Amino acid sequence: MSLGEFIPSSNTKLLLHLNGSSVDSSGLGNSGTDTAITYSQANGKFGQGAGFNGSSSKIIVGTGLNTALISNAWTISLWLKPTAVNIFDIFMANDHNSGARQFALSYGEDSGGGEITTGKLSFERAGIPILYDSGVALTTNWNHTVLTYNGTNLISYINGNFNTTTAMSALPTSANSVYLGQRQYPTAERFYTGNMDEVIIENVAWSAEKVKKYYTYAKGRYGIC
Numbered sequence: 001m002s003l004g005e006f007i008p009s010s011n012t013k014l015l016l017h018l019n020g021s022s023v024d025s026s027g028l029g030n031s032g033t034d035t036a037i038t039y040s041q042a043n044g045k046f047g048q049g050a051g052f053n054g055s056s057s058k059i060i061v062g063t064g065l066n067t068a069l070i071s072n073a074w075t076i077s078l079w080l081k082p083t084a085v086n087i088f089d090i091f092m093a094n095d096h097n098s099g100a101r102q103f104a105l106s107y108g109e110d111s112g113g114g115e116i117t118t119g120k121l122s123f124e125r126a127g128i129p130i131l132y133d134s135g136v137a138l139t140t141n142w143n144h145t146v147l148t149y150n151g152t153n154l155i156s157y158i159n160g161n162f163n164t165t166t167a168m169s170a171l172p173t174s175a176n177s178v179y180l181g182q183r184q185y186p187t188a189e190r191f192y193t194g195n196m197d198e199v200i201i202e203n204v205a206w207s208a209e210k211v212k213k214y215y216t217y218a219k220g221r222y223g224i225c
Contacts, residue, residue: 005046006200013068014061014201018050022059032059032180045079045142045197054193058182065178068203069102070171072151075206076105081142082194085119090183090190094176102126102174104183105147107138121145121156121163126172130154135163144215150205160215162208
């Protein structure tokens with residue numbers, strides 16, 4: 001295990017270290033199915049990571065994740081290194097099909113669902129933008145992004161620091177799989193261009209202290225890893 005890799009607990013529903021594959025290390029068997037993913041040390045933050053080509057790359061993980069994501073509290077944690085931050089990219093979604101929508105995590109979306117070029121984190125609930133064009137923009141370096149839901153508010157963190165928050169209802173039930181790097185729009189697909197590492201979903205809301213603690217651990221004692 002490389003420094004910075006997350007250690008699962010009973011709350012962990014998905015843990016992808018992306019060390020050469022999308023095997024789920026949570027123990028729940030939510031391993032992914034890969035399409036056009038490139039694994040390498042160069043694509044990773046901790047050991048190997050996954051490279052997404054922006055046109056066909058995706059990882060599809062099981063529907064069992066809905067148990068965590070429709071609960072009263074959950075956390076999504078991703079390490080992301082986008083190739084660019086002035087385009088509309090999709091990081092994680094489960095609305096690949098045109099049916100029931102649960103959520104979509106991306107950057108570059110405004111309050112009406114249109115595309116913008118701020119490179120700021122966006123979150124959509126059931127097709128409605130909830131968190132958008134607020135907080136700090138992501139960079140083309142590695143970004144640790146965390147979204148937590150505590151039953152009342154959606155809270156985002158970037159690189160260990162509080163980013164923004166907004167009120168939100170719980171996510172609607174959906175039987176769709178969760179897609180990393182792809183989302184199906186009514187008329188066109190969207191893909192992610194860049195690298196991804198350490199994908200975590202838990203059915204508990206991380207506190208600001210836990211977010212900071214994990215980020216500090218991942219950076220190493222001297223903050224240089």
